[in-house]
Amino acid sequence: SQKIEQNSEALNIQEGKTATLTCNYTNYSPAYLQWYRQDPGRGPVFLLLIRENEKEKRKERLKVTFDTTLKQSLFHITASQPADSATYLCALDGPSNTGKLIFGQGTTLQVKP
Amino acid sequence: GAGVSQSPSNKVTEKGKDVELRCDPISGHTALYWYRQRLGQGLEFLIYFQGNSAPDKSGLPSDRFSAERTGESVSTLTIQRTQQEDSAVYLCASSLVQANTEAFFGQGTRLTVV
Numbered sequence: 001s002q003k004i005e006q007n008s009e010a011l012n013i014q015e016g017k018t019a020t021l022t023c024n025y026t027n028y029s030p031a032y033l034q035w036y037r038q039d040p041g042r043g044p045v046f047l048l049l050i051r052e053n054e055k056e057k058r059k060e061r062l063k064v065t066f067d068t069t070l071k072q073s074l075f076h077i078t079a080s081q082p083a084d085s086a087t088y089l090c091a092l093d094g095p096s097n098t099g100k101l102i103f104g105q106g107t108t109l110q111v112k113p
Numbered sequence: 114g115a116g117v118s119q120s121p122s123n124k125v126t127e128k129g130k131d132v133e134l135r136c137d138p139i140s141g142h143t144a145l146y147w148y149r150q151r152l153g154q155g156l157e158f159l160i161y162f163q164g165n166s167a168p169d170k171s172g173l174p175s176d177r178f179s180a181e182r183t184g185e186s187v188s189t190l191t192i193q194r195t196q197q198e199d200s201a202v203y204l205c206a207s208s209l210v211q212a213n214t215e216a217f218f219g220q221g222t223r224l225t226v227v
Contacts, residue, residue, distance in 0.1 A: 043204050043206070
């Protein structure tokens with residue numbers, strides 16, 4: 001069955017540095033991939049969507065790449081700020097184009113001032 | 114309201130009781146999803162609706178779980194004979210069409226089974 005893997009260990013970085021989070025998937029080829037942010041006690045909030053025919057997408061300080069050969073997406077936050085501290089989730093459309101949206105376990109980012 | 118609304122926000126129930134969780138999606142959104150999130154864990158897919166139909170119920174953990182959607186709007190997730198392992202936050206999300214557009218999440222219902 002399809003599997004989505006995100007680094008379960010928290011990522012700790014210094015303010016101003018670039019944070020890079022990884023999302024790997026196996027056993028199928030999604031048509032698109034999304035990234036969400038989740039703060040404690042809140043529902044996830046959409047950040048970016050990238051399609052299989054797009055290599056890279058940017059939005060302000062955020063950049064997402066999608067490598068369908070490696071079956072991997074990288075999520076970058078440049079000039080990170082303490083307010084960027086949160087859990088970041090990747091999500092992919094499920095196999096067979098049913099419209100199902102499947103999430104990874106998330107990676108927690110802590111940006112220290 | 115402009116967003117996805119879930120009720121109740123918190124629910125404490127005794128083991129063995131039935132509970133109903135409600136989700137009001139954004140008006141006009143045809144896709145609706147239910148997820149379960151245990152403490153410190155990721156989002157576990159439960160069920161997905163396209164309109165009032167559920168093309169994929171594969172995530173429902175057992176036959177104690179059921180969901181319906183009416184009027185291409187409100188959805189109810191029902192858990193019968195609740196067990197302690199059902200304790201979690203239940204999140205609902207909706208999107209404009211199928212899941213290739215952004216999903217908007219509600220604040221969740223925190224269910225505690227005692």
